[in-house]
Amino acid sequence: MNIIEIKDIDAPELDVFARLSETQLYRYFEPEDGIFMAESANVILRALEAGYEPLSMLVEKGRMVSEAVPVFDEIERRYGRERRDSIPVYTAGSEIVTELTGYTLVRGLWMTLRRRPVQPLDEFLKGKRRVTVLFDIVNPTNVGAIIRSAAALGMDGAILTYASVDPLTRRSARVSMGTVFQIPWTKVSREESDGTNLITALRAHGFMTVAMALTEDSTSVDDEEIRSSDKLAVVLGSEGPGLPQDVIDACDRRVMIPMHHGVDSLNVAAASAISFWELMKD
Numbered sequence: 001m002n003i004i005e006i007k008d009i010d011a012p013e014l015d016v017f018a019r020l021s022e023t024q025l026y027r028y029f030e031p032e033d034g035i036f037m038a039e040s041a042n043v044i045l046r047a048l049e050a051g052y053e054p055l056s057m058l059v060e061k062g063r064m065v066s067e068a069v070p071v072f073d074e075i076e077r078r079y080g081r082e083r084r085d086s087i088p089v090y091t092a093g094s095e096i097v098t099e100l101t102g103y104t105l106v107r108g109l110w111m112t113l114r115r116r117p118v119q120p121l122d123e124f125l126k127g128k129r130r131v132t133v134l135f136d137i138v139n140p141t142n143v144g145a146i147i148r149s150a151a152a153l154g155m156d157g158a159i160l161t162y163a164s165v166d167p168l169t170r171r172s173a174r175v176s177m178g179t180v181f182q183i184p185w186t187k188v189s190r191e192e193s194d195g196t197n198l199i200t201a202l203r204a205h206g207f208m209t210v211a212m213a214l215t216e217d218s219t220s221v222d223d224e225e226i227r228s229s230d231k232l233a234v235v236l237g238s239e240g241p242g243l244p245q246d247v248i249d250a251c252d253r254r255v256m257i258p259m260h261h262g263v264d265s266l267n268v269a270a271a272s273a274i275s276f277w278e279l280m281k282d
Contacts, residue, residue, distance in 0.1 A: 046178025
């Protein structure tokens, strides 16, 4: 392995771990590709298994055997020993790594990987019957949790509007437990996200569009007619403002989860799990 002891935390090769924002990472190799950061062995292994290319690592010394070795083994299995040994692996004690990254709770293993181009919407929708739409969801925890539920409960993919948080941000990927690498997703352009354009596009591909929204004509999420639809897109809005009214109106149906004890709604991630479970039933 190409193990490099950290002696100077201001070294420029450590910028990707310590001093570049998520946006700067995304644009790191423009105009071709960007990179992203994955945290913890579990998330990193899911990314490698999905075919994302490893670039560099940062490992606490105490984690080298217990957590980093399985990652090294996966890289060797996929790319060979020569490639494994060419990847720079920066290492230091926990105090130095914490000073460098600012994280004390994340298990001490980070990897940078190269991004892949996202699929255009038309290509992404081919062969899919059940998708979810994350409409301007900006909380990375919610994005990660929704994608985890979508993957676990059998949805075919997730579509994110332009304003939604990138699923490959560190927090989203970590909250998802790496399932952002196990279920197909795409992020559409600003123009496709504008107004009701995305709803119109989904309907043109034969999807019944269903808004999760509390309206006078909302039906229960276990509606048999909706469940039996050949193609279904479940549209979710952000915490607080929810879906824009024009998007709600443009959808074919509106559904809700019946509430009790005066509670008016659930967190969007919790609501998504219930919706996916009900809508995926035979």
